[in-house]
Amino acid sequence: MGFPLPNPERAAAYRASGQWRDDTLPDLIAASVRAAPDKVAVRDASGTSLTYADLDARSQRVAGFLAASGVGRGDVVTVCLPNWCETVVVFVAVMRLGAVVNPIPVTYGRAELSFVLAKCDSRALFVPGRFRSTDFTALLAAVDPALLAGRTIVRMGEGEATIGHSRAEALTHSPLAAPPALDADDPVAVLFTSGTESRAKGAVHTHNTIRFGEQALADALRLDARDVAFMASPISHTTGFMHGVVMTLMLGGSLSLLDVFEGHAAMRQLAEHRCTWTMGATPFLVDIVAALEKTGSSLPNLRYFLCGGAPVPVPAAQRAVAAGVRVMSVYGSTESPPHTVVHPQDPADKAWTTDGRPVGNIEVRIVSPDGRDLADGEVGEEWSRGPNTFLGYLGEPELTARDLDPDGWYHSGDLARRESDGSLRVVGRIKDIIVRGGQNISVREVEDYLCAHPAVRQVVVVGMPHERLGEIGCAVVVPHPGRSLTLPELTDFLAAKGVARFKLPERLEVWPSLPSNASGKIQKFLIRKALAETPDRSQP
Structure with a gap:
């Protein structure tokens, strides 16, 4: 698989400044395992709970299974699983091998799944047996057999058809014998995102682009190993994968996963697991606040509710504040993951009047159609550049050249203005x-x-x-x-x-x-x- 490569000059500059380093995501997770092996790393709505030692042991076994199946460094593994502890185990196992994680939503249909498998030339695919109303074994049975030929398929649970390998085969395999040497500039994830094109594009990220972005966001939010993240956002999306799974594990925190969202269930889990922060689209906020209002409950441990994907409606934000929930807007994309956020020290109303300020010295410009930088208050296209920026789209050099210019600026296609304090406000979209x-x-x-x-x-x-x-x-x-x-x-x-x-x-x-x-x-x-x-x- 031919992945886009880092720009040599920018890579050298990022390394010289210490923004890119030599430690990989598995290195950071291993450090968390050593620091607190008995600490809860992840738990989910089923009652399953894994310590860091459990996560380490299970991921070693899944990595051993994948290696025995012929998966190695640079191979793509597509993971179509819900917010389960086992999904996190698979993610960590894939990264240990030096393979590339390709998380895709369980909401994908046969057409989207087929497209991604072909585009990535995925060596392995993980699916649930059944989830909600979908039998994934039946879905795969309807996929062109030629597309599945030669790919290792693992069903995490049973469905009406017996396809591929069982969960037990993957989880009880002998551990990975010799982890390969990894490079922090290797690709580690392909994350698909929809734009104006007729098909989704696979944004390629390395250990370094993800690590820098997550550390910058964590620093801005003052998050550390003491925090408990709640994720109802799918961990098959950028939000859940990067900010839920990766950020939590590299900080040594704990992750609480909810696979089927419902406002009251989310409220109860937030309270039971003493979650300190979460991130999700506005519907999650609206339904949780409604549950709090109906029951007269509160979430005293919850420090932040980050909202992204669209501007937070003023009434929704104000109702949240009245219910004791601190809402903070966050803005970014799969290509340039959240690079602005309302900071904890900002006034509360910034949540509904802005989309936050840049994090980690990530550069942001507001640009006219002819490429001129615009003054504060003027509306133009938002561009961003930093060590968090993706390398390009998988197998799409022309699309990459359109969205990522030679100087490393990602052209978002969003219309925005900058306020006098450096805050950004997104006002619309160029992209359809x-x-x-x-x-x-x-x-x-x-x-x-x-x-x-x-x-x-x-x-x-x-x-x-x-x-x-x-x-x-x-x-x-x-x-x-x-x-x-x-x-x-x-x-x-x-x-x-x-x-x-x-x-x-x-x-x-x-x-x-x-x-x-x-x-x-x-x-x-x-x-x-x-x-x-x-x-x-x-x-x-």
């Missing part, structure tokens, strides 16, 4: 994506699928504001003459294609034509304006 409950949906991907529907002549998908989820997708369809379409028909068509459920439009509008300019370009801003003024008639 929908952020539903903290999950990015590529509009173009959904549109490409819908164009194949026999009733669809033209289609656009736009985001519509939603009180709890932030945004939902609305499909605006121009049908072929004499054809009609309902929302259930549309979503059934997408589901049959294997599209993940969170990407399915939740509103349908059937129009005779779409507004366009003189050159024929569809004017989505006019569509959004019209939809905002039109009641939703697609629901029964």
